[in-house]
Amino acid sequence: MKLNEPITKTTNSDLETIEFGKEIAAYLEPGDILCLDGDLGAGKTHFVKGIAAGLNIDPTKVNSPTFTLVHEYRGNLPVYHFDAYRIKSIAEALQIGTEDYLYGEGISLIEWPSNIKELIPESAVNVKIDKIDANKRTFHITKM
Ligand code: ADP
Ligand code: MG
Numbered sequence: 001m002k003l004n005e006p007i008t009k010t011t012n013s014d015l016e017t018i019e020f021g022k023e024i025a026a027y028l029e030p031g032d033i034l035c036l037d038g039d040l041g042a043g044k045t046h047f048v049k050g051i052a053a054g055l056n057i058d059p060t061k062v063n064s065p066t067f068t069l070v071h072e073y074r075g076n077l078p079v080y081h082f083d084a085y086r087i088k089s090i091a092e093a094l095q096i097g098t099e100d101y102l103y104g105e106g107i108s109l110i111e112w113p114s115n116i117k118e119l120i121p122e123s124a125v126n127v128k129i130d131k132i133d134a135n136k137r138t139f140h141i142t143k144m
Pocket of ligand 2: 064
């Protein structure tokens with residue numbers, strides 16, 4: 001990811017988060033991994049919708065892959081959207097081919113990355129999302 005210095009951004013609605021995701025999509029390069037770190041309802045999935053839209057993927061097709069662990073979308077670049085919320089073990093993550101995705105040529109976007117932290121390379125970018133109030137979220141994008 002073309003990230004020369006950390007990015008901080010506050011959004012005031014889910015639509016603004018989607019717009020922000022679209023802007024961030026322009027910085028992405030094949031093989032990038034973004035860890036989306038925030039509580040339930042922080043806006044991780046909305047941010048993914050925005051990145052998807054920025055890569056010419058229909059954002060209405062993006063929803064949390066809670067039961068399948070990963071969804072794959074094809075746009076200007078392949079997007080691998082992980083949700084590790086329900087993952088039971090690293091073995092389970094390996095079995096679905098997580099490493100092939102992470103070391104592939106697509107963009108990996110990971111909800112609940114702490115549940116598979118052993119598998120995440122140091123080159124990953126951290127996106128920390130803080131819930132400020134009902135409609136306000138602050139994003140901090142940094143190298144790990
Ligand atoms: P997560 O994937 O982190 O659990 P979602 O993106 O699925 O979060 O949901 C975020 C929820 O918060 C949605 O109901 C959305 O409408 C709401 N919301 C309110 N304000 C914002 C904001 N600024 N950015 C993103 N979502 C917001
Ligand atoms: Mg989600």
